[in-house]
Amino acid sequence: MLLSNLKKNQTAKIVHIGGNGALRRRILEMGLIKGTEVYVEKYAPLKDPIELIVKGYHVSLRVEEAAKITVDNVK
Numbered sequence: 903m904l905l906s907n908l909k910k911n912q913t914a915k916i917v918h919i920g921g922n923g924a925l926r927r928r929i930l931e932m933g934l935i936k937g938t939e940v941y942v943e944k945y946a947p948l949k950d951p952i953e954l955i956v957k958g959y960h961v962s963l964r965v966e967e968a969a970k971i972t973v974d975n976v977k
Contacts, residue, residue: 903976906952906968908942914973915939921970933957934971 908914916938919929933956934940941955951962 903973904969905940905954905963905971905973906965908973908976910942910944913939913941913977915975916971917974918972919970920972921967925967925970929963929967929971932961933959934961940973 903914905914905916916934916936918936919926919934921929938956943953943955943960945952950965952965952968954961954963
């Protein structure tokens with residue numbers, strides 16, 4: 903399942919980070935690495951961006967960026 907498909911208040915574990923170059927590096931630098939749990943706190947009113955909680959920090963991603971992240975174990 904893709905991170906962009908999660909609904910508000912769902913938690914999942916990152917399985918794979920797609921993309922390449924600067925975008926992939928930026929995502930990894932924000933702490934979104936394989937095995938990390940992410941919690942979807944909310945979506946913006948127009949459904950873009952998505953606000954996540956990762957390791958206690960709030961992170962906002964565009965939905966198109968979140969679509970490059972594969973997650974599993976959705977709770």
